[in-house]
Amino acid sequence: MNRRDFIKNGLFASLGLSMAPTLLQSCRKKDELLVNFNGKVLIIGAGSAGLMAGYTLQQYGIDFEIIEASSVFGGRVKKSNNLADFPIDLGAEWIHDEPSVLGQLINDDSVDAKIDLLSYQPESYSVSSNNDLSKLNVGMQFYREYKFRNSTWFDFFEDYIVPSIADKIVYNQPVSKVNYLNDQVVVESEDGSIFTGDKVILTVPISILKAENIVFQPVLPVDFTESLGKVSMPPGLKVFIKFSKKFYPDLMYVPTENAGENDLKLYYNAAFKKDTEDHVLGMIQVGPDAERITSLEPYQITDLLLLELDKIFYGQASEYYISSRTQNWSNEPYIQGSYSFETFESEYIEEGVNGRLYFAGEAYHPWASSTVQGAGYSGRDRALKIIQGG
Amino acid sequence: MFTSAKRILVFFVFLTICVYAKSQVEETGWNVAYYGAVPYEVGLKVGGYMNSNVKAKIDDIYRVQFGYHSLPRDHRTLFVGGEKGKTIRGAKGNSSSIIFGANLGLQKEVLGFSVGVDGRISNRVYDNRYFLMLATYYAYRRHLSKTIDIYGQLGYGHKFVTKEANKGVLLLELGITKLIKRKNYSDE
Numbered sequence: 001m002n003r004r005d006f007i008k009n010g011l012f013a014s015l016g017l018s019m020a021p022t023l024l025q026s027c028r029k030k031d032e033l034l035v036n037f038n039g040k041v042l043i044i045g046a047g048s049a050g051l052m053a054g055y056t057l058q059q060y061g062i063d064f065e066i067i068e069a070s071s072v073f074g075g076r077v078k079k080s081n082n083l084a085d086f087p088i089d090l091g092a093e094w095i096h097d098e099p100s101v102l103g104q105l106i107n108d109d110s111v112d113a114k115i116d117l118l119s120y121q122p123e124s125y126s127v128s129s130n131n132d133l134s135k136l137n138v139g140m141q142f143y144r145e146y147k148f149r150n151s152t153w154f155d156f157f158e159d160y161i162v163p164s165i166a167d168k169i170v171y172n173q174p175v176s177k178v179n180y181l182n183d184q185v186v187v188e189s190e191d192g193s194i195f196t197g198d199k200v201i202l203t204v205p206i207s208i209l210k211a212e213n214i215v216f217q218p219v220l221p222v223d224f225t226e227s228l229g230k231v232s233m234p235p236g237l238k239v240f241i242k243f244s245k246k247f248y249p250d251l252m253y254v255p256t257e258n259a260g261e262n263d264l265k266l267y268y269n270a271a272f273k274k275d276t277e278d279h280v281l282g283m284i285q286v287g288p289d290a291e292r293i294t295s296l297e298p299y300q301i302t303d304l305l306l307l308e309l310d311k312i313f314y315g316q317a318s319e320y321y322i323s324s325r326t327q328n329w330s331n332e333p334y335i336q337g338s339y340s341f342e343t344f345e346s347e348y349i350e351e352g353v354n355g356r357l358y359f360a361g362e363a364y365h366p367w368a369s370s371t372v373q374g375a376g377y378s379g380r381d382r383a384l385k386i387i388q389g390g
Numbered sequence: 391m392f393t394s395a396k397r398i399l400v401f402f403v404f405l406t407i408c409v410y411a412k413s414q415v416e417e418t419g420w421n422v423a424y425y426g427a428v429p430y431e432v433g434l435k436v437g438g439y440m441n442s443n444v445k446a447k448i449d450d451i452y453r454v455q456f457g458y459h460s461l462p463r464d465h466r467t468l469f470v471g472g473e474k475g476k477t478i479r480g481a482k483g484n485s486s487s488i489i490f491g492a493n494l495g496l497q498k499e500v501l502g503f504s505v506g507v508d509g510r511i512s513n514r515v516y517d518n519r520y521f522l523m524l525a526t527y528y529a530y531r532r533h534l535s536k537t538i539d540i541y542g543q544l545g546y547g548h549k550f551v552t553k554e555a556n557k558g559v560l561l562l563e564l565g566i567t568k569l570i571k572r573k574n575y576s577d578e
């Protein structure tokens with residue numbers, strides 16, 4: 001049945017007056033959809049996907065509640081204000097898309113946003129191997145992305161997405177059970193709190209699903225768990241080191257000892273084009289080989305990195321070191337890793353399980369997986385699916 | 391964008407190259423080209439073209455050019471430069487040459503900008519950088535008609551820039567030359 005048939009046959013025929021469809025003439029959202037749902041949606045997780053799902057439902061006036069395990073929203077979007085005189089993205093940092101993606105996420109013409117960005121095309125690039133630094137300032141013209149200039153991904157959500165849905169987020173409620181057997185979905189958190197709704201959108205990282213931290217009733221379909229097994233979410237962390245002098249290039253690739261093709265370790269000038277006099281070197285390591293470093297304490301990680309940098313830069317790292325901040329994503333109890341390395345493919349992603357349980361998050365987006373916007377789009381897509389009758 | 395002092399400098403560079411080439415000129419013309427540091431940067435290069443035949447079949451090409459290229463939201467670059475080329479293979483109607491060039495330029499680097507909900511870009515914050523770029527190109531030229539040549543050249547340029555690290559760029563130029571005076575190839 002196409003959308004037009006659905007409107008003509010499915011909707012008017014099968015729904016009573018109380019569920020009569022409304023074509024919302026909203027001045028806020030850009031798209032106009034036929035609303036064919038007036039129940040309540042439970043959203044599990046307040047990361048990009050969960051927040052965007054809630055924001056979309058809010059735009060259509062649908063009742064919802066976001067249940068978050070930790071005490072903050074954002075998930076893998078997180079910031080630090082303490083290390084330098086500019087805010088630092090501890091998780092997602094780059095905008096792996098055109099700047100217009102931000103407006104597409106806001107999706108509201110009435111918002112007068114002027115978001116300051118910088119064009120990220122590093123000016124100096126080196127590769128270090130066996131402590132030898134080779135300058136490779138050629139070819140960086142083939143690469144360009146964007147970053148927030150004086151703010152972060154977290155600020156983006158805090159300023160534009162969260163304000164309209166803040167009172168719908170419940171914090172410190174790690175969900176442990178999801179019962180979607182009957183018409184009413186029942187979600188239970190670790191302290192025994194019960195939440196009920198008509199549909200549920202689960203946006204927890206796939207690592208949480210794999211760790212079976214949440215019990216489903218009925219159990220998830222075999223096809224679904226098989227697909228889940230094919231997606232990996234390896235360990236990962238970010239470290240920011242503040243120095244009194246910039247002695248490093250804008251981008252430096254340092255292959256790890258046991259690096260496979262899925263391993264990434266990059267040092268980068270986190271203050272590049274930022275409005276600051278501070279010198280902050282970022283380090284991101286993601287992949288199977290990050291296991292060793294993510295099992296260390298933050299002070300051990302800093303020592304290890306300073307040692308590595310000292311060898312490459314003849315002791316300058318220790319000489320100019322001021323302070324550091326480690327964000328170990330593998331140790332976050334409700335994240336447990338970095339991001340998915342494969343896209344989750346399953347018929348249940350689009351359609352949901354039993355028409356009540358939906359999945360959203362970075363792992364599920366077909367062409368922008370592992371990104372903030374990919375997670376956000378998948379949250380929005382699931383919300384729109386429900387709005388249109390599931 | 392340019393102050394008077396820079397305009398005068400540009401004029402003198404142009405004049406010097408013209409005067410140097412004048413005595414031996416076999417061909418003269420004007421060039422218009424798409425010019426950019428591949429793959430994103432797009433720009434335009436215009437200038438004068440001269441070809442002086444020093445030895446038979448070996449052409450010395452001189453070009454003096456002004457150009458502009460930009461990587462939207464990243465930088466805008468205005469430059470003036472000269473190029474000298476040697477034809478390495480030539481037949482009637484087409485030729486390949488190796489070209490050496492030097493550009494002096496101003497790079498207006500975009501430090502930041504704002505994006506609106508509609509995707510519109512505004513409030514660009516610029517920082518000026520100056521550079522000298524030395525470049526080598528491989529060029530292929532084809533005579534389309536008595537007065538029109540088309541050419542393509544691919545090169546490597548090394549940029550010495552103020553306020554940022556020196557770097558290498560890959561350059562692409564696709565152009566058309568309108569000849570005012572055509573060399574008589576049947577003489578060779």
Ligand SMILES: Cc1cc2nc3c(=O)[nH]c(=O)nc-3n(C[C@H](O)[C@H](O)[C@H](O)COP(=O)(O)OP(=O)(O)OC[C@H]3O[C@@H](n4cnc5c(N)ncnc54)[C@H](O)[C@@H]3O)c2cc1C
Pocket residue numbers: 044045046047048049050067068069070073074075076077090091092093094095096173174175176203204205208213214236237238284329334335337338339360361362363369370371372373375
């Ligand atoms: C080191 C690193 C660097 C990255 N860099 C970039 C980048 O530069 N650009 C980019 O676009 N992307 C980047 N990413 C990826 C990006 O951060 C993610 O794709 C995106 O933020 C994921 O959003 P999400 O909503 O799918 O999941 P999350 O943000 O993980 O949100 C899931 C939420 O579910 C909550 N939760 C978990 N378990 C439960 C439970 N039992 N009950 C209730 N709530 C629960 C969590 O607390 C969390 O808030 C990076 C990620 C990492 C780790």
